[in-house]
Amino acid sequence: MRRDVFQAIADPTRREIIQLIAHKKLNLNAIANQFDISRPAISQHIKLLEECGLITITQEGRDRYCQMEFKKLQEVAKWIEQYSIFWNKKLDALEQHLNQKDK
Amino acid sequence: MRRDVFQAIADPTRREIIQLIAHKKLNLNAIANQFDISRPAISQHIKLLEECGLITITQEGRDRYCQMEFKKLQEVAKWIEQYSIFWNKKLDALEQHLNQKDK
């Protein structure tokens, strides 16, 4: 089973879950209520998110609170950043071209 | 068929393809030669990458050169960035905590 961050954020439902718990940790039902799909389906998404380190779960009585682990998102951020120099370069080239036209 | 950037970069082979063509546009065979999987398999990955806007293909005779479209990666960058304030906040909190300990 592949369990990397890129795979995890590929699913739109999981991205919505991330959005939900970004500001405030929520228990599983609170999350599941926001979706049309079944609670077990959300439970499985949560399990995957935990297994790949994107969230941590803290048990409080019968509730399991899900909290974002943003540092794990930095893996993606880092991957993206290595390419940002390229799009900046392209923008710079465009800028330079436009400046030339001005002359 | 889902054809979004998040789905596209979820596959490790496709991320390797991106890495390969980041610096220099390459024709399909040049890309395929870098992998153990078959040429048609790469062809299918390339097709998906093009369909979701991550690369553009320019035909030159019998060669099809693949070029990165970095601006499309910004979709992911933007998604990530919205959360970067959270991990910064957390780092700030940690920093503050450490500073307190110093006193």
Add this chain to the structure above:
DNA sequence: TATAAGTGTAAGTAATTGCTTACGCAAAAT
């Protein structure tokens, strides 16, 4: 003109994914 090189696509397949329903269990509320 015959052959080689670069490629897309179709069909088949095994593995994976994203769901469902059904069940069971522990903690809280009544």
Add this chain to the structure above:
DNA sequence: ATTTTGCGTAAGCAATTACTTACACTTATA
């Protein structure tokens, strides 16, 4: 003590994914 709430997990299933091999079609080369 019984019921309700919050949850995990198993089994089943349809759709999708990531490949493969086989074939056909251009474009370049000999």
